[in-house]
Amino acid sequence: MSPHAETVQANGRHYAKPRAPVVVVCVDGCEPDYITQAIQAGVAPFFERMLANGSSLIADCVVPSFTNPNNVSIVTGVPPSVHGICGNYFYDVEADREVMMNDPQFLRAPTLLAAFGEAGAMVAAVTAKDKLRTLLGHGLKGICFSAEKADKATLAECGIDKVLELVGMPVPSVYSAELSEFVFAAGVRLLEERRPDLMYLSTTDYVQHKCAPGTAEANAFYAMMDGYLAKLDALGAVVGLTADHGMSPKTDAAGNPCVLYLQQELDSRFGAGATRVILPITDPYVVHHGALGSFATIYVEQPAREQVARALAALPGVEMVVTREQAVERFELAPDRIGDLVVIGDHLTVLGTSGAKHDLSGLTVPLRSHGGISEQKVPLLFNRRLQGVAPHRRLRNFDVFDLALNHAVAAST
Amino acid sequence: MSPHAETVQANGRHYAKPRAPVVVVCVDGCEPDYITQAIQAGVAPFFERMLANGSSLIADCVVPSFTNPNNVSIVTGVPPSVHGICGNYFYDVEADREVMMNDPQFLRAPTLLAAFGEAGAMVAAVTAKDKLRTLLGHGLKGICFSAEKADKATLAECGIDKVLELVGMPVPSVYSAELSEFVFAAGVRLLEERRPDLMYLSTTDYVQHKCAPGTAEANAFYAMMDGYLAKLDALGAVVGLTADHGMSPKTDAAGNPCVLYLQQELDSRFGAGATRVILPITDPYVVHHGALGSFATIYVEQPAREQVARALAALPGVEMVVTREQAVERFELAPDRIGDLVVIGDHLTVLGTSGAKHDLSGLTVPLRSHGGISEQKVPLLFNRRLQGVAPHRRLRNFDVFDLALNHAVAAST
Incomplete structure (x- = not known):
């Protein structure tokens, strides 16, 4: 946590300070086939180029393959055994009540985002839903807001205000593809206007809960994403992309839920x-x-x-x-x-x-839906080649900051 | 095996003799989502109606989730521990050589198709590829041919000749969607012209190996199938449909094989x-x-x-x-x-x-591709409601003849 060192430490892991801006994207519910099929359909030219020139890996997410345990794992770099967030709910046996874990009081480890902020880096985090904002932004000296409540962001609480003006979009519905688009649009605008050293963008899986990989609506969503990722890349960022969990159909052939x-x-x-x-x-x-x-x-x-x-x-x-x-x-x-x-x-x-x-x-x-072992395999992608990653290392989605900061090869330009 | 009884026995299971023609279809590589997505896309109106009025179940196929072990399980009604076909290859330790198991000499159990033929029923089996024909047709007094070698079918060997004339299609390429279409077209023509008591139709997974559920090509394939199934239904057949195995993408997000x-x-x-x-x-x-x-x-x-x-x-x-x-x-x-x-x-x-x-x-x-536990869940569908199936019974794809013959409720018309 020394602000003058070349590395920043969080939860026993060391991260090199970025020389170029590093943007880590967590695409909620991103079964790898969504990207594969969008590339196949010809609507994701940046993904295609990025994966040909950069790195395409598969990682294991945390089981339960749910949003909160995985987002928290990604921003802490450690599994729930360390950070404590195993789901959205647990049962407090002594108090005999079911407890919701959206509150940072349940967090047992600091985030690496907070550690970088402490070390003097400019850090920004944008989430789709507000439920994640308080967990991810815990202890963070920097920018942290949600698309859902972008109009309510204040300097005091979120380190930024006038977000709608910055992004140029209205606040989207909490059940919409636009809620995730807002996250990407905000990321691009932040990179253009503020150029944070470290940025975390986390979307919502509204589209993936509804649409199979390769369908028109899913392809449109990934085409949208492709455009924003191309912009982040063009702005010189090291981009790492992973998912909190995959997604599977949970029905019989007729479409009835099993x-x-x-x-x-x-x-x-x-x-x-x-x-x-x-x-x-x-x-x-x-x-x-x-x-x-x-x-x-x-x-x-x-x-x-x-x-x-x-x-x-x-x-x-x-x-x-x-x-x-x-x-x-x-x-x-x-x-x-x-x-x-x-x-x-x-x-x-x-x-x-x-x-x-x-x-x-x-x-x-x-x-x-998701939650099981069948949704544990997620993409782990970079717009850079990686070096020094041990062969047969079991990669996790919560290694994404380590790989982006410690193993990404600098762009050759 | 008594020709005069009301039931036919094979490998310890009893099957009621059909009053209406029974057609069992094995759709190779049919992950349930192929059907769900085709219905969603509006191209499978018969599937939609059939599953609303009939039965839509999920079954476990045999692992290894490959074509031969499962097709043989379906036509014998028992798992590989009884019939012996655990894959296409095994290693004969004593002879120190790798042995292909396409030959009926490796089959350790008679098929229920042969038992029905023996009991006086008219039985027909049509496979896409010829490799399955000899296994499925073993001991069968009836009709058994492949789409792949439809032009070579003789009365002596296949119980039928002039198949191309009957079906009205040329012999398709072994790597094509048409190879499976030929199987369905032959099934409809056989039902119209010969009205077999029991028919087994087994397709090939050329399309499923290439196309994800919900993509245009996959939907076109299931739309084709939908039309033929509607015809089989209209001709009064009890239709049971299952799969030999499911299908999963086996790549990273870039589409590189893992x-x-x-x-x-x-x-x-x-x-x-x-x-x-x-x-x-x-x-x-x-x-x-x-x-x-x-x-x-x-x-x-x-x-x-x-x-x-x-x-x-x-x-x-x-x-x-x-x-x-x-x-x-x-x-x-x-x-x-x-x-x-x-x-x-x-x-x-x-x-x-x-x-x-x-x-x-x-x-x-x-x-x-397929082969693992992740491809074990397959559709088990009927154009009839079922009765007398124990709750929580673990259903297998090789129960399809049992369910169609012993549990399907007669049409109300």
């Missing part, structure tokens, strides 16, 4: 109150996925635990059931922020509590 | 000759996938086995490494037809032997 209602199943076998199913995808914005993801955690007292685990594992649609200890080891989670069991749905199946608790009326197109 | 060359990796660590990697996807038709799938089996003598397993499990791209015994139990395989270890690639990764042995020059578009 939902396994776990609380219902468990109540009918073990009695009401014997188990508590928590869905860490739940947050205030659930219209586009009905709070249905492929990851659930179960609180269940002994001695029933093993019996419950066996019953869950036998249900069609369940890919894996592990104990808290196994989940902590395999997925690097914080033991006090997950239940006694972790259940993961297969690539077509989402996990619910009970039918009455999920409003599916917002699902106007076949459900696509 | 290949893990296992023999290369193992030779560099354990020395040449210490291990033998067999890829059971290999067959004479590899242009569209370069013999790259997500399943491999390894022959390795003790005492190195455990060390090899650990080395494989640590490679990025590997989803699972199991011993022969574990694979036999979990995937219901025949122990003498697989190696000492089974390796499964993740949903974006295919497994090769060594770079020099795979010709990727035929990959004109980003690789899509």
Whole structure:
């Protein structure tokens, strides 16, 4: 954290101070095939050029493959076992209440963005939804605002005001492709006007929850992105792009959602109150996925635990059931922020509590969602070649700042 | 096998004799989203109606999620542990040679098609490629031909001749969408002209290896299929549709294939000759996938086995490494037809032997392939409602004849 050193340290990792501006983009719900198909359709010429001349890798995101745990992992450079954010919700056993983790008080590690700000770098972060802003901007001396509340940004709270004037766009709907476009547009304008040393742009997966890779709407979204990335590149930035998680169809062939209602199943076998199913995808914005993801955690007292685990594992649609200890080891989670069991749905199946608790009326197109292991593979892309990355190193999406700052080869121009 | 009973028995399962013609379709490489997206695009009106009025289920195919093991499972009603076909290739340890299993001599169970023929039913089977014809038609008193060699079909060998006249199409290229269209066209003409009691139609996955669900070419293929299925339905057939396996993109975001060359990796660590990697996807038709799938089996003598397993499990791209015994139990395989270890690639990764042995020059578009657990979920569809299927029964694609014959509700007309 020394402001005079050549490197900045955060959570035990060292990051070189950037010589050119570094922009890291987290494209929410970016299954790699979205980019592949947009390139195939000929609507993403910059992506095509960037990946031919730069670097195209695949990385593992954090499971649960949800937005908050992954965005926080990316800006801290460490997994949830260190930073504590394992989902949007956990059950506080002692207080006997379900707790939402959008608040920075649940964050157990500083962000590298804050560390760079502390070290004298100019740092900016732009998120699509405001729910992420407070987590990502925690302790940050710099610019941090959301597209959703861009009109409310003040110098005191966000390090910037008059954002709509800067960007030249109105505040978009929270359920729209434009909410993400605003993030990119803001990133380009910030780079032009303020030239921050380090910038983090994080979009929302409204389009990916609705549209399959290669469809017209998905291609239009990636074509939009392609244009802004080309501008960031032309402005001389080192661009790193990854995703918080992938995205899979979660339906049968007819397009009906494949939902396994776990609380219902468990109540009918073990009695009401014997188990508590928590869905860490739940947050205030659930219209586009009905709070249905492929990851659930179960609180269940002994001695029933093993019996419950066996019953869950036998249900069609369940890919894996592990104990808290196994989940902590395999997925690097914080033991006090997950239940006694972790259940993961297969690539077509989402996990619910009970039918009455999920409003599916917002699902106007076949459900696509995430949360499981099947959405763990994400793109890890750079507009530069990389050097010094060990062969067979398991790459994570939260290595993106390390790779952009420590391994990207300077542009040859 | 009694010709006078109301049911026909094959491999321990009982099948009711059909009152209306039953047509079972195996759509090669049919990830469920192909159908969902075609319906969404408005090009599959019959699928939409059929799934609204009939049944739409998801089933597990056999792993390795390859064509031969699954087609054979479907026509025998049992897994590879019974019928013996675990892939296209195995290594005969005693003879020290790699053996192709396209020949019926490797089949350890009779087909239900043959049993129905024996019981006096009129049975027809049409495959896209000729490689499947001899396996599926083994012991069959009835009609059995391939689109690939439709012009060569003789009464003596195929139970039918003059197929091109019947179908009214020329013999298509073996690498084409038309090869599958020929299968459907033949099915409709056979139903019109001969009205078999039981018919099996099996297509090829040329289109699915090239095109993502929802893209124009994929939608055109499913629109073609939709028209023929509507005709089969209009002719009064009970239609059951499933797939041999799903299909996943096997590339990074740039579209470069994600290949893990296992023999290369193992030779560099354990020395040449210490291990033998067999890829059971290999067959004479590899242009569209370069013999790259997500399943491999390894022959390795003790005492190195455990060390090899650990080395494989640590490679990025590997989803699972199991011993022969574990694979036999979990995937219901025949122990003498697989190696000492089974390796499964993740949903974006295919497994090769060594770079020099795979010709990727035929990959004109980003690789899509199968073979792993990520391609195990397939559609299981009927143009009838089903009754008497136990809740939470794990459905398999090789239950399709059971469900069509024993559980489909008669049409109300």
